[in-house]
Amino acid sequence: SLSNPLRPVLLAAARSSRLEKTVSGMTLTRKLVDRFVAGDAEPAAVSAVRDILTSGRFVTVDYLGEDTTDPAQATATVDAYLSLLRSYATLSEAAGTQHTLEVSLKLSALGQSLPGDGEKIALANAHRIVTAADEVGAWVTVDAEDHTTTDSTLSIVEELRRDFPTLGTVLQAYLHRTEADCRHFSGSGSRIRLCKGAYKEPADVAFQKPGEVDASYLRCLKVLMEGDGYPMVASHDPTMIDAALELATLTERTAEDFEFQMLYGIRDGEQRRLVAEGNHLRVYVPYGSQWYGYFMRRLAERPANLMFFMRSLASN
Ligand code: FAD
Numbered sequence: 214s215l216s217n218p219l220r221p222v223l224l225a226a227a228r229s230s231r232l233e234k235t236v237s238g239m240t241l242t243r244k245l246v247d248r249f250v251a252g253d254a255e256p257a258a259v260s261a262v263r264d265i266l267t268s269g270r271f272v273t274v275d276y277l278g279e280d281t282t283d284p285a286q287a288t289a290t291v292d293a294y295l296s297l298l299r300s301y302a303t304l305s306e307a308a309g310t311q312h313t314l315e316v317s318l319k320l321s322a323l324g325q326s327l328p329g330d331g332e333k334i335a336l337a338n339a340h341r342i343v344t345a346a347d348e349v350g351a352w353v354t355v356d357a358e359d360h361t362t363t364d365s366t367l368s369i370v371e372e373l374r375r376d377f378p379t380l381g382t383v384l385q386a387y388l389h390r391t392e393a394d395c396r397h398f399s400g401s402g403s404r405i406r407l408c409k410g411a412y413k414e415p416a417d418v419a420f421q422k423p424g425e426v427d428a429s430y431l432r433c434l435k436v437l438m439e440g441d442g443y444p445m446v447a448s449h450d451p452t453m454i455d456a457a458l459e460l461a462t463l464t465e466r467t468a469e470d471f472e473f474q475m476l477y478g479i480r481d482g483e484q485r486r487l488v489a490e491g492n493h494l495r496v497y498v499p500y501g502s503q504w505y506g507y508f509m510r511r512l513a514e515r516p517a518n519l520m521f522f523m524r525s526l527a528s529n
Pocket residue numbers: 214215355356357358383385408409410411412447448449450451453474475476479480496497514515
C-alpha cells in the first residue's frame with residue numbers, strides 16, 4: 214500500500230539499471246519473481262492463461278518491457294504480441310464466446326519515448342497490435358505509466374479509438390487530473406480500467422496520502438459506474454471492491470456491465486471468491502524476461518512481499 218515507508222526507495226530502485234543487473238543476477242530472486250510473473254517465454258504464459266480460463270476467470274496478458282530506447286526492441290515487442298495473439302486462437306475452446314481474452318500494452322515499450330517521432334512509432338506499433346487483436350476477437354487495453362507520459366498516451370488512445378472504439382485505457386486515481394479524465398473518457402462504448410497508480414509521482418500532480426488516493430479512487434469509480442462505458446475495477450483493496458459492488462447495484466449494472474481485475478499471483482482466493490459469487494474478474498498476466506520494473510513496483514506495494522525478498526537476499 215502507499216503507506217509503505219520504503220515505497221519511494223523501491224520505486225526509485227525500479228528505474229535503476231545498475232540495480233536491475235544485481236537483482237536479476239541473484240539466484241533466489243527467481244522464486245519470488247515466479248509468484249508475480251507467468252514465465253520468461255510465451256508457452257509458459259499461454260499455459261497460465263489456460264489454467265486461469267478454466268477457473269472461470271478472464272485474462273489480460275502483458276509482454277513485459279518498458280522505456281524502450283531502441284526501435285528494433287519496439288518492433289520485437291510488436292512481434293511478441295502478434296505471436297501471442299496467434300496463440301490466442303488455440304485457446305478458443307477454453308475462452309468461450311465472451312471477451313475473455315485481452316492483451317495489455319505499454320506504449321513506452323512500443324517506442325513512445327524514442328527521440329523525434331517516438332509517439333508516431335508507438336501509435337503505428339500499437340495500431341498493428343490492435344488490428345491483429347481485433348481479428349482474433351481479443352480486447353486491448355493501454356496501460357498507464359508515469360505522469361510525464363499521460364498526455365501523450367491519452368492522445369494516442371484517442372487516435373486509436375477512432376478505428377477501434379472498444380480500445381481500453383487505464384486511469385490512475387492518484388493523479389489529480391483523473392476524476393476529470395474519467396468524465397472525459399467514460400462515454401458510451403468506452404472501457405476504462407481504474408487503478409490507484411503504481412509510480413513515484415510528485416505532490417504537484419499526485420495525491421501522496423493513502424487516504425487521499427482512496428478517496429479519489431472512490432470518486433472516480435462513482436463517475437465510471439454512473440457513466441455509459443464499461444468500468445474495469447483494478448484493485449485488490451477490499452474497500453474498493455465493496456464500493457464497486459454497491460455502486461453496481463445502485464446504477465443497475467449486471468455482472469456483464471463491469472468487471473474486476475487483479476494481478477497474477479495476488480489474492481488468488483479472493484479472485485476465485487468474486488467469480489464464485491457471479492462477478493466477472495480478469496487476471497493481469499505478465500510474462501517475459503524484462504520483469505525487473507514490474508517486480509519492483511509489486512515489492513513497493515506490499516511490505517510483506519518486501520520482507521520475503523529481504524529474507525531471500527540475506528540467505529543469498
Ligand atoms: P493497495 O493500496 O496496494 O492495497 C490495499 C489493500 O489490498 C491492502 O491493504 C490489502 O488489504 C489488500 N491487498 C493488496 N495486496 C494484497 C496481497 N498480496 N494479499 C492480500 N491482500 C492484499 N498501475 C499503473 O500505474 N498503471 C497500470 O496500467 C496498472 N494496471 C493495473 C492492472 C491491474 C489489473 C491491476 C490490479 C493493477 C494495475 N496497476 C497499474 C497497479 C495499481 O495502480 C496498484 O499499484 C496496485 O493494484 C495496488 O493497489 P491496490 O488497489 O491493489 O491497493
